[in-house]
Amino acid sequence: xxxxxxxxxxxxxxxxxxxxxxxxxxxxxxxxxxxxxxxxxxxxxxxxxxxxxxxxxxxxxxxxxxxxxxxxxxxxxxxxxxxxxxxxxxxxxxxxxxxxxxxxxxxxxxxxxxxxxxxxxxxxxxxxxxxxxxxxxxxxxxxxxxxxxxxxxxxxxxxxxxxxxxxxxxxxxxxxxxxxxxxxxxxxxxxxxxxxxxxxxxxxxxxxxxxxxxxxxxxxxxxxxxxxxxxxxxxxxxxxxxxxxxxxxxxxxxxxxxxxxxxxxxxxxxxxxxxxxxxxxxxxxxxxxxxxxxxxxxxxxxxxxxxxxxxxxxxxxxxxxx
Numbered sequence: 001x002x003x004x005x006x007x008x009x010x011x012x013x014x015x016x017x018x019x020x021x022x023x024x025x026x027x028x029x030x031x032x033x034x035x036x037x038x039x040x041x042x043x044x045x046x047x048x049x050x051x052x053x054x055x056x057x058x059x060x061x062x063x064x065x066x067x068x069x070x071x072x073x074x075x076x077x078x079x080x081x082x083x084x085x086x087x088x089x090x091x092x093x094x095x096x097x098x099x100x101x102x103x104x105x106x107x108x109x110x111x112x113x114x115x116x117x118x119x120x121x122x123x124x125x126x127x128x129x130x131x132x133x134x135x136x137x138x139x140x141x142x143x144x145x146x147x148x149x150x151x152x153x154x155x156x157x158x159x160x161x162x163x164x165x166x167x168x169x170x171x172x173x174x175x176x177x178x179x180x181x182x183x184x185x186x187x188x189x190x191x192x193x194x195x196x197x198x199x200x201x202x203x204x205x206x207x208x209x210x211x212x213x214x215x216x217x218x219x220x221x222x223x224x225x226x227x228x229x230x231x232x233x234x235x236x237x238x239x240x241x242x243x244x245x246x247x248x249x250x251x252x253x254x255x256x257x258x259x260x261x262x263x264x265x266x267x268x269x270x271x272x273x274x275x276x277x278x279x280x281x282x283x284x285x286x287x288x289x290x291x292x293x294x295x296x297x298x299x300x301x302x303x304x305x306x307x308x309x310x311x312x313x314x315x316x317x318x319x320x321x322x
Contacts, residue, residue, distance in 0.1 A: 109152030148231030165244025216240030254288020
């Protein structure tokens with residue numbers, strides 16, 4: 001977490017207070033530039049000030065480990081601690097999708113939404129505790145907790161207006177193939193072909209009637225301590241929001257911790273997750289293949305190292321055998 005103080009200086013009556021100083025994490029800056037959102041970065045101080053006025057809150061310190069948005073502590077007028085999240089603008093309806101997921105979840109398995117503004121990409125959220133990453137939970141324990149936490153969110157949500165698993169699969173194919181070329185082939189072509197083939201099989205397997213609301217980015221950085229014990233003691237943040245097969249969320253767990261994945265049989269993790277949830281191990285494995293390449297390439301683009309290179313190394317290994 002950044003150590004800056006984001007308080008507004010006192011000014012004489014009748015004069016406008018200056019906009020707060022903004023300390024944006026480097027990864028967020030790079031992502032904004034990659035998306036052509038430099039103007040959003042320039043406008044952040046005035047946006048924060050406007051939301052302070054509109055929502056009756058006081059902005060605090062920035063979270064330095066954010067990757068998808070500018071995220072800061074906030075305090076409501078009655079003293080309630082909260083979090084203000086400002087999403088990097090994207091072509092897709094990211095803000096609408098996230099707000100939709102959080103409203104559907106209503107605090108079950110996901111952080112509770114207090115206020116949302118789709119047009120400004122702004123969300124006011126309950127403040128939670130440290131992430132699983134910060135708590136240093138053992139690897140196997142993390143996997144089981146993440147499975148259980150994600151399962152609390154899974155529910156039918158027909159007509160929610162969220163992308164389907166098939167639509168996300170087609171987007172991932174385009175994202176992988178175009179970014180691999182743009183980055184001058186940072187992993188083997190066979191890894192890309194393997195990911196595309198897996199994505200096409202998951203697209204073909206999509207079934208609207210069996211799809212549920214899934215988070216779309218379940219990992220230890222996105223699971224924060226909440227009140228309660230066991231699985232109920234954590235909530236997920238930063239949902240992408242899809243109507244897809246449940247295995248999609250577990251594919252994210254296949255993508256994460258790539259060094260540990262290669263320490264033994266890479267497929268053993270998929271078998272463990274399948275046994276834990278009663279889902280299909282092959283579907284879990286295939287979504288993991290797709291997400292590993294997609295996220296590894298994006299990580300290279302925005303400088304998220306060393307994990308990006310580790311993911312692509314794992315992608316090469318599972319596609320080629322070494």
